[in-house]
Amino acid sequence: MLSPQWLDELRSRVTLSSVVMRTTKLQKAGREWKACCPFHEEKTPSFYVNDEKGFYHCFGCQAHGDVIRWMTDQRGLAFIDAVKELASEAGMEVPAPDPRAAERAEQQAELHDVMAAAQAFFRESLEAPEAARARSYLNSRGFDAHTCERFGFGYAPNTRNAIKKALQQFPEPMLIEAGLLIPAEERDPYDRFRDRLTMPIHDARGRVIAFAARILDAHKKDAPKYINSPDTPLFDKGRTLFNLHRAGPASRKSGRVVVVEGQMDAIALASAGIEEAVAPMGTALTERQIELLWRLSDKPILCFDGDTAGQRAAMRAVQRALPLLVPGRSLQFVTLPAGMDPDDVVKRHGAAYFDSLLEKAFSLAEKIWLSERNATTLTSPDEKALLRARLIEHAFQIKDRELQGLYRRHLLNYYYDEIAPKFPKFSREKTSHGYISKESLSKLSYFVEHGSREILIRAVLAALARRPNLIPQYWERLHEYHPRDAEVQYALDVFFDVAESRLDGVADPAPALLKIAEQTVPFHFPFLQAAASDESVCEYIDQALAILVERPEIEKQLELATKRLDETGSSEAVESQAYWRKRKEDLDRKTREVRYGHIGNAS
Secondary structure, eight states: OOOHHHHHHHHHHSOHHHHHTTTSOOEEETTEEEEOOTTSOOSSOOEEEETTTTEEEETTTOOEEOHHHHHHHTSOOOHHHHHHHHHHHHTOOOOOOOHHHHHHHHHHHHHHHHHHHHHHHHHHHTTSGGGHHHHHHHHHTTOOHHHHHHTTOEEEOSSSSHHHHHTTTSOHHHHHHTTSEEOOTTSOOEESOOSEEEEEEEOTTSOEEEEEEEEOOTTOTTSOSEEEOOOOSSOOGGGOOBTHHHHHHHHHHHSOOEEOSSHHHHHHHHHTTOOOEEBOSSSOOOHHHHHHHHHHOSSOEEEEOSSHHHHHHHHHHHHHHGGGOOTTOOOEEEEOOTTOOHHHHHHHHOHHHHHHHHHTOEEHHHHHHHHHHTTOOOOSHHHHHHHHHHHHHHHTTOOSHHHHHHHHHHHHHHHHHHTOTTSOOOOOOEETTEEOOHHHHHHHHHHHHHOSSOHHHHHHHHHHHHOGGGHHHHHHHHHTOOOSOHHHHHHHHHHHHHHHHHHTTOSSOOHHHHHHHTOOOSSOOGGGSTTSOHHHHHHHHHHHHHHHHHHHHHHHHHHHHHHHHHHHOOHHHHHHHHHHHHHHHHHHHHHHHHHHTOSSOOO
16 A cells, blocks of 8 residues: 555656646646646636646536546546556656555455445344334434435444344454444443444445444433444544545535534435535544545535534634645635524525525635634723734734735734724735735835834834845744734734735835835934944844833733732832832833944944
8 A cells, every 4th residue: 555655755746737738738827727628528728737736626527636636537547557657757666565554455345344234234223113213313304215225324223232243254353443342341342332323434435434323312311412433444533524425526516515513414415405515523623634625625615503612613623724724725614593503404494595605605714803803802902902913823823924924914904994993904906015005005104204102113114124134034023012002003014014025035125115114213223224234233123122022011010010009008019010110111221222222233
């Protein structure tokens, strides 16, 4: 068996477009290539090849895959033959068969036989008299015979050894390894699933690899409502999505994939005609499951319940997705009416209404904003500052630098629109450096030249605008500064936007930076002098940023100490106020040193 690492290396060594253009005529389209799709008839190109991302995609028929998939789907080669041909081109040797891997493959093949036999037994048991409650439950959900047959519902009898007796042709250790029996000390292994409705879980090839089972006795309050098979050589719950083998083909037709919380939700949607629904295994979405979803759609739609638990699950998915984001890949969200799950919505309002909700899915950035905005009352400046900091913190989880900056700006747009409406929102007016309003740029320039109190940050921004080559090394440290003044916060945000071109490798300073650099600061700062070396400028900026980051906390603590002194008059309060007053005096002294050039030798 070939390891995922080896296959990734093979994909990285082969240029996808060079392989595709052997049989399909490609035209250059920016960073991509385009063509009329080879998988279906069309007159205008909707088939694109992206070498950077390593995949092809057709917006017409939704055909999608990497270079290996191209060889198997378009060329008709077997997987191993495709790998061998590509490896020969890439100068790689296909690893010799690993005896241990062959042994594992043989073991898995035997376990597939076990699971197939177990599924047949559960299906047969559903027709037995003792399965009446299971059949009644399926009827209450409105599942017809076709749905029950298609999704393979079954019944696990209410005994400790039913599956063991039914599958006597397999050795007991194999039944334990398949997750069907639970081993016990000093007694015989016993059935994992008892008196439960069963649902098979399949792999991407449609083979049964595990089971989910629902309780039927509502009076068993201590028992979990649903249980799944444990992780086995066949089943890894963090790498499996329920109904993926059916949703994959359906998503190519619809152009979307819908993620719901539970297996029953996915089945309910499929029975209503929404076939492209999948569900995790009773846990929050994992990074691997998100990657699986992106193979089907660039923007999967997460449709979780509107209750607190559902929204927590959605935000956990957000946290796991943020570091994985790249241009063109994201998540979308639909929040269902309070107290309703997908099955409720479909039954009450119909599939067309549910479709309309999916069409109105909102973005990942909006999901972050709504979740954080609704998590606090925003009745104090501290709460507002915390909200802003949390929005920035979410953006910084994104590893892609360009996306990180765009998300930060987008999230802060929401913030300034609601929390600080007196400052202009970022507009979609194009300038040489990107998207930012002329009003915002003018306000920043005015702030640098004429701002009253915040002389130190004004000088730092002016210095960095004049020496944009220094911006990347101070990028993260500037984000550590959270001023208490909303106008300074706004000025910083605008500066980040106009400076982003430097982080993208642009050789010359953007005109917007030059506009800021031309502003004068009405005090003497040695590091603003043209003759100062980069080294001396950095020395002053380091000191200035240390002061700026430290000052808000010192001022806050001094205020609190003074308040405690007024309230208690205790000796401890006197000492605390004296301590923080001394810290502020030291900070003011350092500020004067930076302003008038008493540190280092910068002139």
